[in-house]
Amino acid sequence: MSATPVFELQAAAVRLGAVQALHALDLRIHAGEAVALVGANGSGKSTLLRLLHGLQPPSSGRVSSVPLRAQAMLFQRPYLLRTSALRNVALALWLRGARWTDAKVQAMRALQRVGLEGQASRAARTLSGGQQQRLALARAWALQPQVLLLDEPTASLDPHAKREVEALIAQFMQGRTAAGAPLTLVFASHNLGQVKRLASRVLYLERGRLLADLPVREFFDHERLQVVSPEGALFVKGELI
Numbered sequence: 001m002s003a004t005p006v007f008e009l010q011a012a013a014v015r016l017g018a019v020q021a022l023h024a025l026d027l028r029i030h031a032g033e034a035v036a037l038v039g040a041n042g043s044g045k046s047t048l049l050r051l052l053h054g055l056q057p058p059s060s061g062r063v064s065s066v067p068l069r070a071q072a073m074l075f076q077r078p079y080l081l082r083t084s085a086l087r088n089v090a091l092a093l094w095l096r097g098a099r100w101t102d103a104k105v106q107a108m109r110a111l112q113r114v115g116l117e118g119q120a121s122r123a124a125r126t127l128s129g130g131q132q133q134r135l136a137l138a139r140a141w142a143l144q145p146q147v148l149l150l151d152e153p154t155a156s157l158d159p160h161a162k163r164e165v166e167a168l169i170a171q172f173m174q175g176r177t178a179a180g181a182p183l184t185l186v187f188a189s190h191n192l193g194q195v196k197r198l199a200s201r202v203l204y205l206e207r208g209r210l211l212a213d214l215p216v217r218e219f220f221d222h223e224r225l226q227v228v229s230p231e232g233a234l235f236v237k238g239e240l241i
């Protein structure tokens with residue numbers, strides 16, 4: 001683990017209108033970690049991801065991150081342009097300064113990486129939900145991010161597509177980034193099996209408060225979690241109605 005964290009939050013809080021979406025939060029995330037954000041609806045997972053991605057400023061406190069790092073965020077439903085799958089990826093590269101001919105070559109490589117090379121000329125919005133999420137991953141991967149932020153990336157997919165997307169995320173985590181550093185992953189998920197498969201560390205949020213920050217194995221130890229959050233322990237056991 002590098003000494004300098006990729007992200008450091010110091011008493012970072014977010015207020016959205018009348019709602020305290022996140023209470024003062026202290027947190028460090030290091031390169032190569034795979035961090036799952038877990039908690040009931042409205043517990044603040046998306047807000048925390050938006051805070052890390054710079055889409056949401058803190059209302060108080062500080063968020064610092066390593067300068068010049070490349071990061072990409074994926075949402076539950078990917079935002080795709082009304083053009084072909086290949087152009088969706090190539091345009092992202094072109095906007096980053098690549099020449100159009102190079103962008104198309106790199107985009108094709110990214111589509112191959114996610115098994116969508118056969119769909120390159122299809123209109124992106126006519127792809128299936130799972131294919132669209134793979135396309136969004138290809139677009140993110142093409143940009144060679146050091147940090148990948150995912151907001152429930154498989155929530156709207158069927159079990160087969162879920163597994164495919166999850167396998168790709170796991171493969172990305174095996175590789176190194178262009179800068180030679182390991183990829184850092186932060187993802188929100190309601191799928192506890194997925195959390196077990198992908199995460200090394202779990203942050204459990206309850207009504208905007210970070211109640212548990214545990215290595216994945218300890219998080220799934222109900223007695224351990226019971227100490228910090230009885231509600232969390234019930235949540236993990238699937239007994240929370």
Ligand SMILES: Nc1ncnc2c1ncn2[C@@H]1O[C@H](COP(=O)(O)OP(=O)(O)OP(=O)(O)O)[C@@H](O)[C@H]1O
Binds near residue numbers: 041043
């Ligand atoms: N634009 C907004 N204006 C006011 N309140 C908001 C806004 N967006 C989110 N909230 C509130 O902030 C709190 C945290 O929401 P957030 O979306 O971060 O939770 P979440 O854990 O991601 O939920 P879910 O699992 O349903 O996606 C909730 O109480 C939510 O209602």
